[in-house]
Structures are given as C-alpha cells and as structure tokens.
Amino acid sequence: MAVKGTDIKDKLPGTNCKECGMPTCFGFAMKLASGKAEPDNCPYLDPQVREELEDLLAPPMKLVTIGSGAQAVSIGEEEVMFRHEKTFFHAPGFALLISDNETEEEIAGKIKRIRELQFDRVGINLKADLLALHFTSGEVARYVALVKKVATEASDIGVVLISEDTEALLKALDAYGAEKKPLLYPVTADNIVKITEYIKEKPTPVGVKAGSVEEVAALTAKLRAAGIEEIVLDPDSKNLAEAVRDQTLIRRAALKKGFRPLGFPSITFPCFMTEEKQEEVLLAAGLIAKYAGIVVLSNMESHSIFPLLVERLNIYTDPRRPMTVEEKVYEINEPDKNAPVIVTTNFALTYFAVSSEMEISKVPSYLCIQDTEGLCVLAAWSTGKFTADTISSYIKRSGIADKISHRNLIIPGYVAQIKGELEEELPDWQIIVGAREATGIPAMLKLGVKY
Amino acid sequence: MILIGENINIMVKVISKALEERNPEPIQKLAIAQTEAGVDFLDLNLGPARKDGEAQMEWLVRTVQEASTLPLSLDTTNPVAMEAGLAICRDKALINSASGKQESIEKMLPLAQKYSAGVIISVLNDEGIPSDAAGRAESIMETISTANELGISNEDIWVDPILLPVSVDQQQVVEYMEFVKMLADLAPGVKSTVGLSNLSNGTPGELRGILNRTYMIMIGRCGQYSAIVDAFDKELISINKGEMTGITELVHKVMDGEDIDTASLSSKERDYVKTAAVIMGKVLYSHSWLELD
Amino acid sequence: MAYEAAIETYSGKVEEVTIGKGEDSLRVGGETTLPFHFFEGRLPNPPKLALEVSHQRQLDRSEEAFKAEIISLQLLGTDAEGKDIEEIAAMTAEIVRSVGVPVIVYGTGEPERDRELLPKVAEACAGEGLLLGPVKKENYREIAAACLKYDHRLIAQTPLDVNATKQLNIMLTKEGISTDRIVIDPLSSALGYGMEYSYSAMERIKLAALAHNDKMLQMPIIANIGGECWKVKEAKEDDAQGVLWEGITALCFILAGANILILRSPHTYKLIQQILSKHLKNYDNREGY
Numbered sequence A: 001m002a003v004k005g006t007d008i009k010d011k012l013p014g015t016n017c018k019e020c021g022m023p024t025c026f027g028f029a030m031k032l033a034s035g036k037a038e039p040d041n042c043p044y045l046d047p048q049v050r051e052e053l054e055d056l057l058a059p060p061m062k063l064v065t066i067g068s069g070a071q072a073v074s075i076g077e078e079e080v081m082f083r084h085e086k087t088f089f090h091a092p093g094f095a096l097l098i099s100d101n102e103t104e105e106e107i108a109g110k111i112k113r114i115r116e117l118q119f120d121r122v123g124i125n126l127k128a129d130l131l132a133l134h135f136t137s138g139e140v141a142r143y144v145a146l147v148k149k150v151a152t153e154a155s156d157i158g159v160v161l162i163s164e165d166t167e168a169l170l171k172a173l174d175a176y177g178a179e180k181k182p183l184l185y186p187v188t189a190d191n192i193v194k195i196t197e198y199i200k201e202k203p204t205p206v207g208v209k210a211g212s213v214e215e216v217a218a219l220t221a222k223l224r225a226a227g228i229e230e231i232v233l234d235p236d237s238k239n240l241a242e243a244v245r246d247q248t249l250i251r252r253a254a255l256k257k258g259f260r261p262l263g264f265p266s267i268t269f270p271c272f273m274t275e276e277k278q279e280e281v282l283l284a285a286g287l288i289a290k291y292a293g294i295v296v297l298s299n300m301e302s303h304s305i306f307p308l309l310v311e312r313l314n315i316y317t318d319p320r321r322p323m324t325v326e327e328k329v330y331e332i333n334e335p336d337k338n339a340p341v342i343v344t345t346n347f348a349l350t351y352f353a354v355s356s357e358m359e360i361s362k363v364p365s366y367l368c369i370q371d372t373e374g375l376c377v378l379a380a381w382s383t384g385k386f387t388a389d390t391i392s393s394y395i396k397r398s399g400i401a402d403k404i405s406h407r408n409l410i411i412p413g414y415v416a417q418i419k420g421e422l423e424e425e426l427p428d429w430q431i432i433v434g435a436r437e438a439t440g441i442p443a444m445l446k447l448g449v450k451y
Numbered sequence B: 001m002i003l004i005g006e007n008i009n010i011m012v013k014v015i016s017k018a019l020e021e022r023n024p025e026p027i028q029k030l031a032i033a034q035t036e037a038g039v040d041f042l043d044l045n046l047g048p049a050r051k052d053g054e055a056q057m058e059w060l061v062r063t064v065q066e067a068s069t070l071p072l073s074l075d076t077t078n079p080v081a082m083e084a085g086l087a088i089c090r091d092k093a094l095i096n097s098a099s100g101k102q103e104s105i106e107k108m109l110p111l112a113q114k115y116s117a118g119v120i121i122s123v124l125n126d127e128g129i130p131s132d133a134a135g136r137a138e139s140i141m142e143t144i145s146t147a148n149e150l151g152i153s154n155e156d157i158w159v160d161p162i163l164l165p166v167s168v169d170q171q172q173v174v175e176y177m178e179f180v181k182m183l184a185d186l187a188p189g190v191k192s193t194v195g196l197s198n199l200s201n202g203t204p205g206e207l208r209g210i211l212n213r214t215y216m217i218m219i220g221r222c223g224q225y226s227a228i229v230d231a232f233d234k235e236l237i238s239i240n241k242g243e244m245t246g247i248t249e250l251v252h253k254v255m256d257g258e259d260i261d262t263a264s265l266s267s268k269e270r271d272y273v274k275t276a277a278v279i280m281g282k283v284l285y286s287h288s289w290l291e292l293d
Numbered sequence C: 001m002a003y004e005a006a007i008e009t010y011s012g013k014v015e016e017v018t019i020g021k022g023e024d025s026l027r028v029g030g031e032t033t034l035p036f037h038f039f040e041g042r043l044p045n046p047p048k049l050a051l052e053v054s055h056q057r058q059l060d061r062s063e064e065a066f067k068a069e070i071i072s073l074q075l076l077g078t079d080a081e082g083k084d085i086e087e088i089a090a091m092t093a094e095i096v097r098s099v100g101v102p103v104i105v106y107g108t109g110e111p112e113r114d115r116e117l118l119p120k121v122a123e124a125c126a127g128e129g130l131l132l133g134p135v136k137k138e139n140y141r142e143i144a145a146a147c148l149k150y151d152h153r154l155i156a157q158t159p160l161d162v163n164a165t166k167q168l169n170i171m172l173t174k175e176g177i178s179t180d181r182i183v184i185d186p187l188s189s190a191l192g193y194g195m196e197y198s199y200s201a202m203e204r205i206k207l208a209a210l211a212h213n214d215k216m217l218q219m220p221i222i223a224n225i226g227g228e229c230w231k232v233k234e235a236k237e238d239d240a241q242g243v244l245w246e247g248i249t250a251l252c253f254i255l256a257g258a259n260i261l262i263l264r265s266p267h268t269y270k271l272i273q274q275i276l277s278k279h280l281k282n283y284d285n286r287e288g289y
C-alpha cells in the first residue's frame, strides 16, 4: 500500500509555482511518492501538513539494517504480498547459529565456513550474511568471550545476539559494541522495560518475541512509543503452517492496513523448529518464499546453503526485468583451437540451460553470449536483436576468431531461417544449425558437429 | 476524441509497393477513403525509412496532400525523413513520434520547434517503458520539461503513454488509464494520443475491433484527447461521434463497478460489457473472453 | 490502533479432481484459500506426491516406487527404444493395472506423437481414471475425445502464460471435458533454472481462481519437477544437493499453489512427505489437511 501521488497532491499548495523544480504540484507529489523528493523541497508547506506528509510517505514496512559497513544486511521495506505484483526488494539475511557451548574448534570452524561458503552465479556473489550467537552455556563469561571473539575475528560480519538471560544479553551488547548494530534478541514482555532503557543510550536493532502476532504488536507499540524503530518481529511460530500464517498476517497488516506496529521485517528460526537437518533446510526454504527477514540456520554445508542461496536469488529476482548475463565468450570444459563454438542470447535462463548442457557433454567448447537485452532466442530474433546483422557484428567484436583455428559457428535451431543471411554477413564462416532445445546439445556435441 | 487514421502504413504491401514504384493511386485512394470516413488527421507511417527516407517522405506528403485536405501526422524514426516531410506540410503537422530517449530529444524535438509542429512524445526513455502510472508520470515530466526548454509549449505536446496489448499485460492497460487521468494535473494543457490498435495486438483478428472500441470509450472518459485508429472501423467512428450512447453508458457502468443485469442486454451490449470487464482487469484475458459467462 | 487480523476470504474454490478408480482413487484440490492458509479457509486435500517411473527404470525402482501414493509414468524415451505405439500402450496398461495406486501418464511432449500415442494409452487403460497429458493447444481435441470416451482426467499444459492456460481450459471444456477433470500444468522449471517464473505463474493462477473466482482457472495445479531437477548439474554432481534441489523446488511450488508434485528421488519424496505430515497440522481445528 505504498502511497500514490494522487493521494498526496491535495495536500500541496496547488499554485504550480515550480519552485520545487517540478512543473506542477502534482508532479512534485509524484516525485514525493516515488521517494525522489523530500517535503522540504517545497517552501510553501505549513508545518502540520509537512508532518502529515512525512507520516504518509514513511514506507509501510520499515527498513532495518543489521551490522555496519559494507557487509551490513538491510531487510524490510517490502511493498507487495506476491512477487508478480511488483517485486520483492530486500532478500532475507541468512544467519549461522553458534552456541557458546560449542568447542573452540567448532566455533572456529563455523566462522571459517561462513567466510568460505561463497558461490558465484551469473556474476552475482552468493553468500550467507550473519552470525547468530546463542547463549546456552549458562556461564555469562563464556558467552561474552564468544561475542568478543566474533567481534575481533569476524568484525565484518553482522551478528544477532540471542539470550533469554537479559543480563547476559546486555553484557554481550557492551562487549560487542552497539555502534556495530547487532540485533538484540529477544525483547519480551518480561524484559522490555529494561531493554528499552538500555538501548535508548545505545541504539541498536532489537528482535521482539511474543507468542502471537497480536502480542508482538503490543510490544512494538511500546517500543515505538519510546522512540525505538529499529525492530524485527518474531511471533514464535512453531511449524511451517503457523509460520506462513503469522508471516502473512504481519505483512498484510503492514501493507494493506497500514498498521504501523507490525510495519517491520521478521526473524525466523528454522533451527529451533526441528532437529533434522534436511527438514530444517526445507523449512528455511519455505520461510524464504514466505516473507522471512532473517533466517537462522543451525548449520551450513555447501550442499545445503547453496540451494537456499539460489532460491533466495530466484524469489527476489525482479520479475519486471529479465535476468541477463554478461556479453562475452564463455569457455566451457577448457576448450582449445579446435573446440566448437555456439552462439546464443544473454537471457540468463538461456545461458543456464545451454551452458549446463555443454558442461554435461564434457566436450570442450566455446559459448558466445550476445547481449540481446535479456530476451530469449525467439523473442530476440522477432524483435531484431538476434538477427544476421546483429550476430555477425557481435561475432566480429567478440574476438572468438582469434581463439580458434576453424570458422564454424553453431546457431540455435530456433533461428535456422537466418543461416543464409548470416553466411552472407560472415563470408569466412560456415554456419551450422544446432539443436532447438538445450537438451539436444550434448548429443550434438558428442556426435561431433559435422562441419 | 480527435482521430488519426492509421491506414497509410508501409507495413501494408500495397503501400510499400506503391511507394517503391512512386505510384500515387493506391495511396491517394486510401487517403480519400479515410478522409471520407471522418478522421481528423492522416498518419503517414514510413517506419524506420533507412534507405531513401527523405525522398520517400517528400513524395508521400505531396501525394497525400493532393488528395486530402486533412492535416498530417508524419510517422518515422528517421529524423532526416521527418524534416523533409515537415518542410512541405501545408498545415500544422504532427511529429510521430519523439520520446524521452536521448537520441530522440536531440534529433526529433528540435524539429517540432523549428517547424512549429505538434509533437507526439511517448513515455519511453533510455530505461525502457515505465511499468506503472507513476513511472510514466516521472518519465514524461522530464521530457516535457526538456521540450519546454526547447521552446515547445504544452499545447503542442501530444503525450503517448504507450499502450501494451491486453493479451500481454492487463495490469499495464489499467495503469494506462490511471496515467491518463492524472495527465491534466501533471502538465496542464498537454494533449494525449495513443496507437489504439496496439491494445488488440495478439488477439484473433475478428475480435480486435471490439477491444479497440471499448477501450476508446474508456480512455475517452479518463480524458484521452486523441487516438490513432483504424479509419475503416465504422462502429468506432460512430461511437466517437456520440451515436451509440447506450453502449457508451454501459461501458461507463462497468468502469464504475456497477452491477449489470446482463440478461436484459442484447448480445452486442453483452459483448461490450464483457470486454470492458476484461480491460478493467476484472476477468483474466483469454482469446475466448466473449464466449464466457 | 488496535490489532485486527487481516483475514481474507475468497469467492472462488478450486475444483476437486478425482484420479484413479474405486477404492484406490484419491482427490486433489478443493481448497477455498491459498496454500497453508488454514486460518482463513478450507484445504480439504493436502498436496499429493507422485513418484516418477520411466519405462526403462520401472523394474529396478518398482519396489520403492509402488509405495508412493501416485505413480507417474513418463513415456518420454520409449520411442528411442524402438517400441511402437501399440506396444507402449499395452505396456502402460500392464503397469497401471498392477500398481494399485492412481497413475499419471506423461506422454512424450511432442504434440504430433502424443496426438497418436495418448489416445491409444487412454484406450488401453479404459476405466482406470488416469491423469493423462500433456495436452497442448496443438493436440487437445484428439486427446480430449479419447479421455471422454475412456473416462480419464487431463493435464492441460501451457508454457508459463496464464492467459494461454485459461484459453486451453476453455477449449477443453468446449470439447465436453468438465472442469473437474482437468489439471493445469503451467510448466515447472527447476530451482536456479527459471523456478521463479513457474512460481509466479502458479500464484497468479491460484489467485485468479480464488480471489477472482475465475472458473477457467479453478483446476488443481500439477508440478512435474523430477526430471527438471535431476537434469541440472547441481543435482547430478552431488546427490545430497540434488535431493535438496528437488525438495526446495517442490516446497516452493507447494507454497505457490501446486496440488500434485511429481518427484523423481524417493528420498525427496520421503522428505516432502515428512514436511507435510509434521507441518501441515490441522492446528486450529478448522477443517483441513
């Protein structure tokens, strides 16, 4: 329920004096609504209207940042219930749980792992973001030591401090440093007064936990009254069905009803919902799709975190824009001078399908990816972006000719009809019509393309 | 609504052939027929006009002006051809079209000022077509400011909000209407136009007319000033003349979300009601929308 | 401002489709709300899981496979073995009659081939209540006729285009297929290979069915993901990763509205089954899973 220009235009003076740099007040209203101007840019607003505007313009779900510096994780400020309605904006942070009860080696191993588990996909670096430090040993000193260790050895990674013991939690905050914006968890009905007092002096984000969405809202109302706005929500859902219910109700309250006490992102704990590893991964998967702001995991192994990272990437991909890969010549299976050459478009899914099949074939080969503004082969062809003249000029500038000793170019089967024209445009080359579907590529490559 | 006849278009075989052979007859026939059909402007669509654009446009304008007294809308992306045409237009012509793309701002907009022509400016910019009403507003405001700075007044600007096919994106069709509603407030005095037939691109041929006509009624109500249309759609012309008030009112009712007792309607009226419901996004589009209850 | 739960109820209801025959039959769909939304509507049938069996692998996998609640036979590749249509149909019928659970039959996906093959399969399996497909706009007439005659259900497949999905359903109903005999296949891509497109297509279909009460989109949805997931390199190079690849894809589609999932790995099958049994409790005493 992001505010619209039409909703605010009547609050503006209506004189169209242009001093804000816009030709009309309405134009200014549109700029305000899209966040590209501030109420201050209009000198003629009376203070009360300005306040109203600021309230209207505040996003229905607040953006909360955990950690500081380049690695900080920002969550919230979502605008829709379903990604096709616009897009989801801020992907959830993945936090790795470390208990102070774990051994030195285990702890060191986890810190190492969160650093090392990084993956590259379409030029995007995928990695987990946060450490969640859990007080379970009963010895405050031990917990504080863990927090300090992380603060020094992993100072770039944001943390969630988790302790049911409020004393320990606040000690940990001091040890870690509020200026580095750890997420303090949990704030409950029992400790809310104490924590509120404390973080007025040392502001840092807090995670509010209560047994239901309604009770969570009651607590956040108190925090907001005390001027605390950096909040994430935990309605303590016990299973996936409850989690879907609670996350849905929170988001609806925020977006559709403009209910401020729930206008915050959430934190979720698949790590506490089950003991079983695979089940935990799937619960995390469900929570990624259904609105979680932070997902805390008990463990991260390459084979479990990678698919979750890919899921997060998929769900948070902007459906309004086609995913693209960079225009360049990709080398697959270490090709040499005699390796076959395939050309196709830079729609990410085309690239994935084709490159994956080429890898499977084990045949060393080159994949020339041409920038077609993210259109797939057929769409690019029909809009003139993947035609004989554009392909020929790309092949010439791609530099592929210097890498190979032959002059054979495989084009997608879907554009078989351009073979003739392309041969005219690239007189030195022989054009070969390849498979229509990517799945046909291994067979084609293995048989040895007949030149 | 001011109607611009779309039928002289290089994509049509007869036209491209006539143009190539410099044979005036088929073109003049079409110009006369459209004039008689009752449109207000004639669009001369040359497309990209890469080869020989200048000479083609000159010849085309002369040929059409011999046959019709209507003002012209010159439709090409080639600025040289555009200028060649503008230079010999008898009446105030319309440039179809400019956009917020840098290239267009540099090459097309100055022509409007130089020849004091009207200019259609689309919401397209270097980032593509904006996806909602707010994005359209933002894009067009910037281009309008630039145009104003070049000395083009709002009265000479015809905004094209860009209409996408309903079979591709119903939401966009609704956003279009939202945008047209705000246009008068955004930039007082500007006009608007649209390639109306775009709406029904991808829809089976026999069903395109009713989509276009229904939408004309709807955007007209939102404040749309003009549209580029098929001049030979008699029903469309008749609706525009205000001769089919029953249909027009029905479509308005659908826009207002009123319940309509379809049982008492003729089958034609029912078709308009169903079509309006699809355009409003109340019913998901499918080619068979008229056959569903 | 007091909190009030933002409950939404919908005017539409998903059709309940029965597949299989007699005591062994089971029902899919029938919900009046979004997946997992027990708190605001009815979800009488939990998502159903089918295990994929191809003809080639049918023998060695049969034991595990036959414990599945639905078997999905994939006929793709039977041509390559040099079998003719009659043979394939007979073989299919033999399996269908021996498994004791409802069977989904996916043809080759080649419209021309399936136009001949699927009616033969329908005939050979007369009365078994197969879920048969994919039926596409190129071949729906012939397959629909056979399904009507031999009492089967159809999988209507259109690639990621909600409008085309609706159109095909309209065409099928015009052929006399009632809406409770159609299942929608919007084409399911694997995690990392376009999953988000299928995900959003399913959400849009489900919302059109429920919120807009669009009769021509109120059929249950099927997600045929086993083959898609196990052909990607991330699954092939690491089995444990493959199970999660398939499992995450499956769960995402369940959350997007899929009513039937076709899986390839028995491990994934058990994992999803476990999630459904543990996490889809009818916890608030409404009528539910």
Ligand code: SF4
Residues within 6 Å of the ligand: A012, A013, A014, A015, A016, A017, A018, A019, A020, A021, A022, A023, A024, A025, A026, A028, A041, A042, A043, A044
């Ligand atoms: S400065 Fe204020 S009054 Fe003047 S045009 Fe802008 S919004 Fe309107």
